[in-house]
């Protein structure tokens with residue numbers, strides 16, 4: 001008798017249990033989704049109270065000609081110091097973590113393919129790559145190259161291990177603010193036209209040009225994002 005009764009009750013109890021399990025599972029999935037969304041947001045936005053120093057390592061690649069390297073270390077250090085003076089209030093500090101001399105043959109950087117080749121040959125993670133060259137130019141209309149004092153690009157190709165890698169190029173005779181200007185671009189800043197006192201002006205900048213407050217705050221957030229992303233890459 002007991003057994004018969006159990007048979008009658010069981011399907012309903014099982015259905016109820018299944019329904020509760022389904023609800024619990026949905027709640028679990030929902031929580032997981034909410035949590036992952038929160039982590040994604042956290043990973044992307046630095047909390048405003050986080051004012052510890054963000055250190056960004058630079059890997060400097062110096063082109064050489066038969067006359068030797070196109071710049072000396074004093075020049076590189078001076079550019080980095082100039083950048084650091086601008087951003088120390090925001091707690092951002094750039095350090096030269098590594099320097100290598102490129103073999104002869106990369107002193108003039110022109111075509112996109114050449115840049116891609118530069119990007120591929122670098123295996124090191126965790127740093128912002130800066131190339132010092134004798135001359136760099138960008139293609140303009142009518143296949144005419146225009147010399148520039150610096151440029152930057154971010155790898156957006158298919159290779160996962162190279163994603164988001166940032167490369168900066170500085171010409172050997174560029175003004176002292178060029179490195180800071182290109183770092184500004186790499187970290188998402190646009191040109192600030194017609195203001196010679198702003199580092200992001202694509203013009204003949206004043207020697208004492210600076211970042212505006214809003215630019216400096218944006219740089220702080222981008223530097224913190226860079227630090228977190230590189231930490232993730234390094235832990236893989």
Ligand SMILES: [Zn+2]
Pocket residue numbers: 181185191202
């Ligand atoms: Zn620019």
